Amino acid sequence: MIVDAHHHFWNTARNPLPWMTPEHGAIDGIFEAAALAPSLAAHGIDRTVLVQGADLDSDTDYLFELADRIAWVGAVTAWLPLADPTRCRRRLAELRHRRKLRAVRHLIHDEPDPHWIMQPEVLESLAHVVESGLILELPVVFPRHFGDAAELAARFPDLRLVIDHLGKPPIGSDRMDEWEALIRSCASHQNVYAKISGLNTSTSRPDWDVDDLVEPVKVAVDSFGPERLMCGSDWPVALLNGDYDRVWATLVEVVERVAPDSVRLILGENALNLNKLDDPVGSAAGAG
Numbered sequence: 001m002i003v004d005a006h007h008h009f010w011n012t013a014r015n016p017l018p019w020m021t022p023e024h025g026a027i028d029g030i031f032e033a034a035a036l037a038p039s040l041a042a043h044g045i046d047r048t049v050l051v052q053g054a055d056l057d058s059d060t061d062y063l064f065e066l067a068d069r070i071a072w073v074g075a076v077t078a079w080l081p082l083a084d085p086t087r088c089r090r091r092l093a094e095l096r097h098r099r100k101l102r103a104v105r106h107l108i109h110d111e112p113d114p115h116w117i118m119q120p121e122v123l124e125s126l127a128h129v130v131e132s133g134l135i136l137e138l139p140v141v142f143p144r145h146f147g148d149a150a151e152l153a154a155r156f157p158d159l160r161l162v163i164d165h166l167g168k169p170p171i172g173s174d175r176m177d178e179w180e181a182l183i184r185s186c187a188s189h190q191n192v193y194a195k196i197s198g199l200n201t202s203t204s205r206p207d208w209d210v211d212d213l214v215e216p217v218k219v220a221v222d223s224f225g226p227e228r229l230m231c232g233s234d235w236p237v238a239l240l241n242g243d244y245d246r247v248w249a250t251l252v253e254v255v256e257r258v259a260p261d262s263v264r265l266i267l268g269e270n271a272l273n274l275n276k277l278d279d280p281v282g283s284a285a286g287a288g
């Protein structure tokens with residue numbers, strides 16, 4: 001089984017995204033299943049993980065509305081109002097019946113306070129997330145957030161954390177050694193996982209290729225081991241510096257080069273197991 005472990009859906013006419021600016025014009029519009037399904041089928045992708053794109057209840061409700069109708073979406077990463085523990089508990093109770101709910105995420109990289117996730121109220125809410133058995137995804141951005149991610153992993157050993165996009169390594173810069181030290185620190189905690197995703201938008205070069213991505217993926221495999229890594233397209237954000245086919249084909253080639261004996265794990269089985277995607281919910285090949 002092959003899993004795209006990180007993509008989004010949105011319709012900015014219906015739900016404007018607060019973070020979107022004119023520079024995001026290429027991804028301002030409707031990006032839903034009909035646009036993604038052909039690429040999934042072309043690459044033999046069986047399941048996907050649909051990830052929130054806005055810190056809004058309305059965005060989460062919209063995602064579940066779509067996911068309930070799409071067989072190949074196997075899991076949803078929702079948003080919770082973590083800064084308000086009372087409201088967070090209430091929202092968790094509302095979402096409990098959603099059979100595809102697997103994880104929660106907040107756009108910490110959009111918060112002015114780089115340590116937003118460590119506020120007492122947020123930590124209280126995260127204790128409820130632990131009790132619920134949900135995964136916490138963290139859109140870590142280098143160099144912010146890495147220390148907090150490691151501290152959360154130690155504070156909540158039963159909480160499974162996923163670092164999105166390998167923490168946005170500074171590809172092609174002289175700070176890759178600094179990023180490597182930080183990602184290795186997080187990976188030392190066995191309850192931390194990571195997604196090999198969003199790397200094409202970690203570089204401003206439009207001519208990026210396999211060689212540009214080998215170094216961060218090699219560090220990730222060495223740090224986490226092949227058992228705690230997953231691959232995601234980050235579509236439609238990926239369209240800011242590439243297209244789906246190019247991104248996914250490059251990811252596959254990089255994984256085959258760096259971890260030839262673990263391709264099945266990284267491209268599918270890890271996401272399948274972590275997100276419990278083995279429910280009989282259909283296949284992308286028959287998507288429309």
